[in-house]
Amino acid sequence: MATAACAVGIVKSHRTLYVDAAALSTLARLEAGQRTTAFRVTSQRRTPVVSWYLRLREAAGRGPLWGLVRIEVADARGDTAAVAARADTVSRWVLAERSPLALPDGRWDRMAYGIRDCETFLRAVV
Amino acid sequence: MDGLNGRPHPLGRVVATERRPNTPHEFHFWTALDAAIGIGTIVRVAGTHAIAGHVPSIYGVVVEGFSYSDLASPLHDVLGSDGIPERAAHGPTDRAEIRLYTAAVLRQVPDEPLQPVPLGEVFLADDADIACALRMDGYLRPDARTAIPIGVYHAGGTSSPIYLDADFLLGPEAAHLTITGVSGLATKTSAVEWLLASIFAHFPEKKGTIAAVCFNVKGPDLCFLDQPATGLDPADLALYERLGVPARPFERVQYFAPHAPDGFTLNTLRSHEALAHNVTALRWGLGEVMEFAEVLLNKDDVDAKADALIDFISHEVIGRQFTDTMLQRPHVVRSFADLAAWFQDVLRGLEQRNAESWRTHHVATIRKVRNRLTNIAQRCAGLVTNDGVVSDLPWGSFADRTVYVVDVANLEEDAQDLVFTRVVPMLRQQLERRSLGVQHVIVFVDELNKYAPSDGPDTYVRKMLLDVAERGRYLGLVLFGAQQFRSQVHRRVVGNAGTAVYGRMDADELATPGYAVLSPALRTKLATLDRGQLMVRHPHFTQPVFVRFPRPPVLSGREGVERFPHAEVATLEVSVMRRLRRLDGTITLDWVKEVTALAEEGEVLRALGATEVAGATDVRAYFRAQFRGIVPARSATRPTVAPLRLASDDNPYDL
Numbered sequence: 001m002a003t004a005a006c007a008v009g010i011v012k013s014h015r016t017l018y019v020d021a022a023a024l025s026t027l028a029r030l031e032a033g034q035r036t037t038a039f040r041v042t043s044q045r046r047t048p049v050v051s052w053y054l055r056l057r058e059a060a061g062r063g064p065l066w067g068l069v070r071i072e073v074a075d076a077r078g079d080t081a082a083v084a085a086r087a088d089t090v091s092r093w094v095l096a097e098r099s100p101l102a103l104p105d106g107r108w109d110r111m112a113y114g115i116r117d118c119e120t121f122l123r124a125v126v
Numbered sequence: 127m128d129g130l131n132g133r134p135h136p137l138g139r140v141v142a143t144e145r146r147p148n149t150p151h152e153f154h155f156w157t158a159l160d161a162a163i164g165i166g167t168i169v170r171v172a173g174t175h176a177i178a179g180h181v182p183s184i185y186g187v188v189v190e191g192f193s194y195s196d197l198a199s200p201l202h203d204v205l206g207s208d209g210i211p212e213r214a215a216h217g218p219t220d221r222a223e224i225r226l227y228t229a230a231v232l233r234q235v236p237d238e239p240l241q242p243v244p245l246g247e248v249f250l251a252d253d254a255d256i257a258c259a260l261r262m263d264g265y266l267r268p269d270a271r272t273a274i275p276i277g278v279y280h281a282g283g284t285s286s287p288i289y290l291d292a293d294f295l296l297g298p299e300a301a302h303l304t305i306t307g308v309s310g311l312a313t314k315t316s317a318v319e320w321l322l323a324s325i326f327a328h329f330p331e332k333k334g335t336i337a338a339v340c341f342n343v344k345g346p347d348l349c350f351l352d353q354p355a356t357g358l359d360p361a362d363l364a365l366y367e368r369l370g371v372p373a374r375p376f377e378r379v380q381y382f383a384p385h386a387p388d389g390f391t392l393n394t395l396r397s398h399e400a401l402a403h404n405v406t407a408l409r410w411g412l413g414e415v416m417e418f419a420e421v422l423l424n425k426d427d428v429d430a431k432a433d434a435l436i437d438f439i440s441h442e443v444i445g446r447q448f449t450d451t452m453l454q455r456p457h458v459v460r461s462f463a464d465l466a467a468w469f470q471d472v473l474r475g476l477e478q479r480n481a482e483s484w485r486t487h488h489v490a491t492i493r494k495v496r497n498r499l500t501n502i503a504q505r506c507a508g509l510v511t512n513d514g515v516v517s518d519l520p521w522g523s524f525a526d527r528t529v530y531v532v533d534v535a536n537l538e539e540d541a542q543d544l545v546f547t548r549v550v551p552m553l554r555q556q557l558e559r560r561s562l563g564v565q566h567v568i569v570f571v572d573e574l575n576k577y578a579p580s581d582g583p584d585t586y587v588r589k590m591l592l593d594v595a596e597r598g599r600y601l602g603l604v605l606f607g608a609q610q611f612r613s614q615v616h617r618r619v620v621g622n623a624g625t626a627v628y629g630r631m632d633a634d635e636l637a638t639p640g641y642a643v644l645s646p647a648l649r650t651k652l653a654t655l656d657r658g659q660l661m662v663r664h665p666h667f668t669q670p671v672f673v674r675f676p677r678p679p680v681l682s683g684r685e686g687v688e689r690f691p692h693a694e695v696a697t698l699e700v701s702v703m704r705r706l707r708r709l710d711g712t713i714t715l716d717w718v719k720e721v722t723a724l725a726e727e728g729e730v731l732r733a734l735g736a737t738e739v740a741g742a743t744d745v746r747a748y749f750r751a752q753f754r755g756i757v758p759a760r761s762a763t764r765p766t767v768a769p770l771r772l773a774s775d776d777n778p779y780d781l
Contacts, residue, residue: 099217101206104198114219120196 002047002074008090009049009072012110014065018051028064030055033095038087040075048075050083054091056098057109067109069094136247137161137282138227140171150231153186153243157225162282165191165647166661166672168251168259169229174244180236184243185251185259186229187669189645195221228645230669232259256286261666265291274328275369276321276627276662277673287369288673290625292330294665296566300624301599304574306612307629311657314608315347317627318570319678321606325568326527327371334565334602335526339519339553341546342394342533343572349396350686351529352379352404355679365676375680378528381405382519384509384537384545389731390701393508394533395683398690402704408532409517409735410510412462414548415502416440421547421586422505422540423498431491436499438487443468452476452484462503462512469496506541513728515735519549521556524563546577546587550594550603557601566602569594574609578616588616595622613638626663628670630655644670698727702734709737710745717746725753 001007018039019027027036030053038052049072057067073090076082097112105116138157142148153171157163165188173182197203203221207214234240235258249255256279257263265272266289273289294300303321307313322338329336342348354375358366366373381404383394391397396405419436420428428436439459442448448468449456452475457468469492476482476489483489503510519530532549534542550569556562571577571591578591594605595618607623609615613635620626631652635641641649648670652661658677661670681689696704699718706713722730733752742748 093218096216096218099206099213100219100221101202103202103206104196108202112219113217113221116196117219117222120222 002049002072005074005076007074008093010094010110010112010115011070011072012107014068014070018070019053027053027068030059030068032056032058032067035071035087035091038083041072049073050075050087052087052091054094056095069110134249134252136172137163137169137250138225138248140243140245140248141226142242142245148243148245150234150240150242152228152230153184154226154228155248157227157248159223159225161225162250163188163225163227164281165189165651167281168232168256168279168671170249170251170255170259171243172246172249174246177239177241178236182241182244183235183258184246185232185235185255186243187232187259187671188227189230189669190228190647192226192228193223194226195223197221230645232668233261250282250284251286252284253286256284256288260288260671262289262291264666265289265293272330272333274321275324275371277660277675278365278368279671279673285368288662288671290662290664291666292325292328292333294624296325296329296333296336296568296604297599297602299599300665302595302605302623303607303625303627304612304615304620304623305606305608305627305629305660306631306635307608307610308632309610311630313629313657313660315572315683316658316678317629317660317675318606318608319348319351319680320675322529322568322570323376323679324369324371326376329527329566335563336566336568337524337526337564338529338568338570339549340529340531340570341549341572342531342535343542343576344535346395346535346683346687347572348531348570349381349394349533349683350401350681350690351376351531353401353681353686353690355677355681356685358677358679362676365674366679369676371679373676373679376529378525379404379531380520380528381531381533382408383533384408384506384541386536387507388695389508389511389727390698390734391695393536395535395687395692396533396690397693399693399704401690403708407517407735407738408509408519408545409515410548411513411516412460412465413445414516414518415506415510415544416444418544418548418551418586419499419502421543422502428498431488432495432498435487435491435495438485439465439495439499450475452479462500462510466496466500469500505538506544509537509541509544511735513732513735515732517735517738519552520563521552522561522563524567526564543585543587546571547590550590554594554598554601554603557603566604568604568606570606570608572608574607574615574619575611578607578619580614580616592616592618595619611635613640624665628652628655628661628663629659630657698722698730702730705734705738706745706749709741713745721750721753729753 018041032055034055036053038050040048041051042048051070051072053068053070055067056069059066071090071094073086097114100113102108102111102113102116105111138155138161140148140153140155142154146154148154167188169186169188171184203214231243251259257266262273272292274292274295275287276290277288279286279288295303305314305317325336340348352375358373363373381396383392383405385391385407386393392405392407394405444459447456447458453471457464457471459465459468472484472492476484503512532545534545553562553567553569557567578588591605594603598605607619612620633653636649636653659672659674661672663670699715699722702722703713703715703718733749736752737745737749740748
């Protein structure tokens with residue numbers, strides 16, 4: 001799955017923040033529609049992927065992780081420009097999923113409605 | 127719609143939750159968003175488990191519909207779209223939406239045991255399902271068919287005829303029909319005209335003969351029942367074809383209208399010469415009115431003493447030779463004029479004897495009753511005549527599949543009451559004696575709000591309508607009533623009506639308690655019904671059913687008065703000519719003028735009435751014979767008589 005070009009992963013819960021101390025403030029100040037630079041997540045336990053943070057909703061007056069998702073796509077091993085273009089394209093897709101709102105889900109600030117719909121379906125059938 | 131292997135596609139599926147369980151009388155089901163279903167749609171639920179060897183089928187009609195999404199608050203949708211509606215439509219994912227319907231059970235097959243509706247598949251009902259659901263299968267059997275089409279049920283491509291059971295519409299099991307709807311949408315009168323056409327086409331032969339007596343109480347509504355409708359569109363014609371009713375006006379219609387106060391112009395909007403052939407004057411004399419005179423007398427005014435005198439006059443005076451030592455001459459009272467002469471003789475005798483009472487009746491009572499009775503002819507001028515010439519409905523010779531229209535639209539209220547109160551009881555009497563000529567009569571009365579109100583004084587008309595509603599069905603006397611506000615019609619009149627039909631309703635009326643049994647969705651649908659749509663309640667239908675009916679096959683009143691405008695007021699001679707021409711086409715205006723030249727207006731009218739009633743073969747001779755003989759003028763000649771004596775020329779005094 002992690003190598004599939006058509007698969008996009010969205011991480012809503014941030015147990016691990018993939019930033020150093022210097023970049024943390026940049027991440028906290030991201031405004032709605034802004035993303036971080038893309039970086040490669042590598043680990044022995046998993047397939048390497050390209051990832052970046054994206055702010056879906058304005059976090060003013062809320063916590064720094066409000067509306068913040070991390071996106072993972074397959075690592076195509078392309079040049080930097082290609083990776084950035086890919087990140088922009090996928091970010092636009094994800095931003096488009098802000099509507100309709102996933103309320104009343106408690107994670108609605110990060111939750112795409114389609115995901116919630118899918119979860120509802122799975123709960124009904126499983 | 128058939129699916130794989132010829133099996134129809136299910137339209138939805140029954141659903142039940144703890145908060146909203148199904149019962150034996152109501153169930154819930156969901157459908158796809160594009161399912162052809164709505165309020166009033168009839169569905170069938172296929173049972174899932176056999177019970178006592180039978181897999182049940184449950185039929186229901188949709189009475190409520192719900193649509194909702196997973197939103198907890200509308201605010202969330204607003205926030206998600208930043209308050210911009212257009213943006214909501216641009217979302218890449220559609221919000222989940224559900225269509226949930228509530229249906230009232232029409233029938234469960236088998237009937238026992240009656241269990242809650244199972245979680246089965248829901249199908250759109252087809253023709254056979256609808257016949258079964260509405261229990262029409264019992265009276266659609268070829269060997270026992272008593273079905274009267276009332277319209278077509280439409281839903282999701284299904285188009286099924288809906289039938290009423292003649293035994294429950296026209297007696298003897300149940301009877302009567304009321305139709306309610308707002309004015310001005312041509313629903314009430316149109317529906318009754320259509321239904322009469324349907325009844326005449328489908329009334330089972332084995333049930334005998336049937337006629338209709340319609341009271342035209344306003345405008346030209348029922349004045350053109352024998353004229354074809356203009357512009358029935360293909361959809362209407364298709365409905366006629368589907369329901370097996372000929373799209374033709376009524377073949378046999380007879381109109382009855384009283385005269386205007388002038389005594390010779392018919393007081394009806396059907397006055398065009400081209401339509402005069404089946405319009406007959408409604409003219410009553412003393413004998414017809416006396417039995418129902420109490421209708422015209424103020425009840426508070428006529429006490430027991432006056433009542434006793436009226437009773438005495440009815441039984442001892444009218445229609446027989448009456449002699450009394452106090453009276454100057456024997457009296458035979460056959461008309462109001464005769465009655466006035468009788469009263470005059472009685473009062474003269476009392477004055478001469480200086481007596482205060484006669485045959486136990488006090489002189490004051492006699493004077494009072496004289497005043498009340500002798501002015502009836504003035505109060506109902508045109509309907510009640512002073513002379514004894516009577517023209518009436520064809521009592522005893524009513525014909526099968528004939529409509530008799532009594533036009534009382536232009537009559538004063540008193541006279542209208544008299545017409546209702548005499549015609550309907552006469553129908554009842556004759557049906558009781560089996561002497562009317564037909565075995566069933568439908569009486570159509572519009573504006574029941576006015577004639578049988580739920581409140582107000584207890585009038586004779588209301589009593590009469592109550593009597594018909596409560597006892598008519600045993601006799602074959604069926605009331606079709608129309609009103610704008612059913613809630614304001616006497617509850618025993620509407621309660622006795624086996625069939626109730628509703629057109630578009632007023633929202634205020636729907637808010638009254640009588641409509642609480644209908645779901646909010648049904649009430650809303652009733653308030654927005656299109657022209658030509660009806661909601662029908664019938665003893666066989668456990669829930670109301672919506673049908674569409676075609677425009678009636680007759681010319682509407684509005685178009686009728688345009689095509690056949692009201693005739694200008696004619697002179698007495700022209701009016702006489704027109705009426706005599708119906709008996710003899712050779713009558714000319716000059717001939718009428720010649721015959722009536724020297725006669726008083728009253729004499730002419732009396733002669734005309736007598737000629738019409740007599741139906742003589744030689745109309746000219748009969749009409750002429752009604753006038754006093756006129757002695758031809760002769761020049762007088764002075765008789766010459768010889769003088770007894772002649773005076774001398776020089777002395778004239780010498781005689």
